[in-house]
Amino acid sequence: MLRIITQVAEAKTELRRICDRTHDDQIVHKEATVREVLQAVKRQGDKALLHYTAEFDGQIFTAEQLRVSGSELDAAYQQVSKELLDAIGLARQQIEAFHRQRIPKSWVQFGEDEIVLGKRYTPVDKAGLYVPGGRASYPSTVLMNAIPAKVAGVPRIVMVTPPGQGKTINAAVLVAAQEAGVQEIYRVGGAQAIAALAYGTETIPKVDVITGPGNIYVTLAKKLVYGAVGIDSLAGPSEVLVIADAAANPVYVAADMLAQAEHDPMAAAILLTTDAGLAKKVQLEVERQLENHPRRLLTEKAIAHYGLIVVVDSLNVAAELSNEFAPEHLELEVQEPWEILEKIRHAGAIFLGNSTPEAVGDYLAGPNHTLPTSGAARYASALGVETFMKHSSLIQYSPTALQKVSNAIQILAQAEGLPSHADSVRLRTEKPTDE
Numbered sequence: 001m002l003r004i005i006t007q008v009a010e011a012k013t014e015l016r017r018i019c020d021r022t023h024d025d026q027i028v029h030k031e032a033t034v035r036e037v038l039q040a041v042k043r044q045g046d047k048a049l050l051h052y053t054a055e056f057d058g059q060i061f062t063a064e065q066l067r068v069s070g071s072e073l074d075a076a077y078q079q080v081s082k083e084l085l086d087a088i089g090l091a092r093q094q095i096e097a098f099h100r101q102r103i104p105k106s107w108v109q110f111g112e113d114e115i116v117l118g119k120r121y122t123p124v125d126k127a128g129l130y131v132p133g134g135r136a137s138y139p140s141t142v143l144m145n146a147i148p149a150k151v152a153g154v155p156r157i158v159m160v161t162p163p164g165q166g167k168t169i170n171a172a173v174l175v176a177a178q179e180a181g182v183q184e185i186y187r188v189g190g191a192q193a194i195a196a197l198a199y200g201t202e203t204i205p206k207v208d209v210i211t212g213p214g215n216i217y218v219t220l221a222k223k224l225v226y227g228a229v230g231i232d233s234l235a236g237p238s239e240v241l242v243i244a245d246a247a248a249n250p251v252y253v254a255a256d257m258l259a260q261a262e263h264d265p266m267a268a269a270i271l272l273t274t275d276a277g278l279a280k281k282v283q284l285e286v287e288r289q290l291e292n293h294p295r296r297l298l299t300e301k302a303i304a305h306y307g308l309i310v311v312v313d314s315l316n317v318a319a320e321l322s323n324e325f326a327p328e329h330l331e332l333e334v335q336e337p338w339e340i341l342e343k344i345r346h347a348g349a350i351f352l353g354n355s356t357p358e359a360v361g362d363y364l365a366g367p368n369h370t371l372p373t374s375g376a377a378r379y380a381s382a383l384g385v386e387t388f389m390k391h392s393s394l395i396q397y398s399p400t401a402l403q404k405v406s407n408a409i410q411i412l413a414q415a416e417g418l419p420s421h422a423d424s425v426r427l428r429t430e431k432p433t434d435e
Helices: 008-019 027-044 046-057 070-078 082-100 139-152 171-179 190-199 216-225 250-261 276-290 296-306 315-325 337-341 358-363 399-415 419-429
Strands: 107-110 116-123 126-130 156-161 184-187 209-211 239-244 268-273 307-311 329-333 349-352 389-396
Touching: 008 268, 008 307, 008 315, 027 046, 027 190, 027 216, 046 190, 070 171, 082 139, 082 171, 126 139, 126 190, 139 156, 139 171, 156 190, 190 209, 190 216, 239 250, 239 315, 250 268, 250 276, 250 296, 250 329, 250 358, 268 276, 268 296, 268 315, 276 296, 276 307, 296 307, 315 337, 329 337, 329 358, 337 349, 349 358, 399 419
Parallel strands: 126 156, 126 209, 156 184, 239 268, 239 329, 268 307, 329 349
Antiparallel strands: 107 116, 116 389
């Protein structure tokens, strides 16, 4: 049963335990396995890629079978309902509209003495998108990763996703990819897929940025290839923290907590409330909604290990605890959500009011659902257009402008023991001596 605690000190201890739930003793062993996979794919290319796909996924491929064919892409549309296709289309429109507002603008500033400064944004040449398989298929993850890359103007987008039984890929995933403008799709997953994107093989191109969530092996692989390529983040198991007062509906709160718990046995679902009566009602409601839950086994595991209800004295205390936890998803199911928002400093996405379940953000509100987890919201943000872009500084000095700062630059260069730095300025600005 979902635990209820009332002491702030105990709550802080439990929240820290939940935040650190991915730091287990098996990580070192798993990292060694991932390093082996990465090095093998780097050295042997397709040969290693096919070997590990057979070993880990039980799928035997030739290199030619890795890429999803045009006929498979066309056939996917015949396998989804009109209702699902319409829903994917609506989500695409909403997500694209939001991300178009976030395109960074290049700028140039003209100052005194013909000094020109600026910043120029350009997209990466190639982006690699990882779309997980496993327990479920995620067309929403396709949209959330592919659309910002398209909006950023990335010329080539490559998608990888684990194959299902019979070498197939979920039809909704393939449709979502095409709706988002992605045609280059490979049926490969796990650390070997990340290695292929990072280093390139005979079949799969090396990319500049890799985005998308995955299991612990995928996350470790992204961590280890960072530097050879850019990555979005090291996403861990999903989490939601709900702050609720007496005005909240316990049925809604319980459903929102279970909506996270059903993702994964390590998903976290936390309620901070000022109302002890609500706490008890939510506890009972979670049990009721679990009775006939289609994913009951894994959902119960998540609730048992990483579910928590904390009764607090005030919303200020709730905000303080939330900021320490820095949740991926934060729901403010309170009477005046905009008031408590002022006290929130760290959260991946914030859902305000009783009519805004986290699911609207998962699918089609517009903001990205690829968010920082495990406390990373203290310093990181959602995936966005910026993930697929980089900027170059623009600097131009006129002879007059350089002359004015020449002495200061030379003094700083000499202080750092870099005489040629000083000479590069001095030779441009010193008055020529008469011969």
